[in-house]
Amino acid sequence: MIKQLNNETTASPKSYITKLSNQKHLFLGFAILLSIMLITQGCTNTGTASNDAFHKSIVAQYPELSNQPFTKTKVKRIVDGDTFVTSEGDKVRLIGVNTPETHGKVQYYGQEAKEYTNKQLTGSTVYMFQDAGNTDKYGRLLRYIFIENDDEMFNERLIREGYANTMTITPNILYSKTFTKLEREARNNNQGLWQSSKAKPSSGQRFKNKESNSLTDNNINKTNTSTQGNCQTPTIKGNINKNKDKIYHLPDGRYYEQTKAEMMFCTVEDAEAAGFRASSN
Numbered sequence: 001m002i003k004q005l006n007n008e009t010t011a012s013p014k015s016y017i018t019k020l021s022n023q024k025h026l027f028l029g030f031a032i033l034l035s036i037m038l039i040t041q042g043c044t045n046t047g048t049a050s051n052d053a054f055h056k057s058i059v060a061q062y063p064e065l066s067n068q069p070f071t072k073t074k075v076k077r078i079v080d081g082d083t084f085v086t087s088e089g090d091k092v093r094l095i096g097v098n099t100p101e102t103h104g105k106v107q108y109y110g111q112e113a114k115e116y117t118n119k120q121l122t123g124s125t126v127y128m129f130q131d132a133g134n135t136d137k138y139g140r141l142l143r144y145i146f147i148e149n150d151d152e153m154f155n156e157r158l159i160r161e162g163y164a165n166t167m168t169i170t171p172n173i174l175y176s177k178t179f180t181k182l183e184r185e186a187r188n189n190n191q192g193l194w195q196s197s198k199a200k201p202s203s204g205q206r207f208k209n210k211e212s213n214s215l216t217d218n219n220i221n222k223t224n225t226s227t228q229g230n231c232q233t234p235t236i237k238g239n240i241n242k243n244k245d246k247i248y249h250l251p252d253g254r255y256y257e258q259t260k261a262e263m264m265f266c267t268v269e270d271a272e273a274a275g276f277r278a279s280s281n
Contacts, residue, residue, distance in 0.1 A: 057151045058127060064174055065144065070129045072148075075121040081113030081163055083140065084121055093140040094155045095131055096179045098167035098235055098251075100193065109193035113163040120147065120154065131172035137252065142172055159183050162192020167235055168268055169252045180267050234264030238276045246276040253279050 050056070052072075059066040074087040081099025085091050099117070100110030128143035136142055145154040155175070158164040159182045166183045168176040187194040237249045237259045248271040249256045265271040268278070 054146075054148060054151075055127065058129075058146055061151050062144075062153065065129045068129045068131070070127055072125065072127050074125050075123065078114060078118040078122055081110065081117045081158065084117070091138075091140045092128065092143050092145075093136055093138075094158070095142050095144055095172045096166060096168060096175060097155050097158050097164040099158065099164040109163070112192070113158070116161075116163050117158070121145075124148065126154075131174045133172050136169075144175070155179070156182060160186060160191075162186045162190075162194050165193070165235065166267055167251060169250055176268075180269055183267065234266055236265040236268065236271050237261035238263035238265055238271055238274065246274070247279050248272075248276040249279045255279065 050070075055070065073090075076085045076087045076089075078084045079091070080102045082094045082097050083091065099113040100107035102110040102114045125148040127146040127148065128141070129146075130143060133142055146152075147154060153175075156178070159166060159179055166176070166179040168179070186192065235251055237256060238261060239247050239249065239259050240262050241247060248265060248268070249259045250268075253259075263274065263276075265274070265276075
């Protein structure tokens with residue numbers, strides 16, 4: 001005899017399947033909601049759709065940054081005047097500026113620049129904006145920096161107040177002309193490292209290019225520099241090859257370290273005014 005199943009028994013498999021289906025849809029709904037939240041949060045860091053009031057203030061002053069990726073972080077410690085480490089452990093190099101070296105043989109005005117950056121940035125919350133490139137050959141993030149609630153770019157301030165000279169390296173050239181103008185004004189006003197030639201470096205310090213340890217102080221003293229302004233910090237090498245071509249090399253250039261400089265320049269504009277062209281490498 002076959003016992004007929006009652007309604008409760010026959011309905012149980014359907015109820016179980018319906019329950020599983022509901023759980024599946026609930027899980028998928030939660031996953032979709034989480035994805036939307038992550039995407040929305042990510043927009044805050046892209047620099048293109050931010051509701052952050054300070055970000056809006058920055059792009060109002062610097063409209064070129066309105067579509068540039070940006071992040072918000074905290075400065076953990078300073079490496080030197082133009083480099084620091086974030087709370088996440090990322091090393092950041094300021095775009096377009098070059099402060100005197102403070103490691104190894106300390107360069108003229110290097111300690112002053114480091115102390116200034118340390119006072120301004122350590123422990124501060126900063127907004128970091130990219131240019132065309134993300135990192136340099138050493139893996140450091142390349143960024144324009146703003147201290148929270150201060151809408152003057154920190155890179156600009158270092159140049160304006162004479163703690164750094166310009167160092168333009170393609171493709172990060174968004175503010176190269178602005179930086180060159182600020183450096184010229186700082187030199188004309190004898191700001192910081194551009195002090196009058198009568199001012200002697202303290203403790204026997206000298207300022208030489210931090211990217212090239214192959215140039216000794218004697219090399220620099222014997223090298224002709226650009227005649228535009230009283231430049232104490234030449235970083236661009238000018239070389240005349242066997243074909244009499246005048247070529248200048250930037251600190252991050254492929255042949256910079258091995259290039260023997262006939263002339264040194266503070267800016268690309270100085271080099272080009274002297275008849276030099278950029279190295280193709």
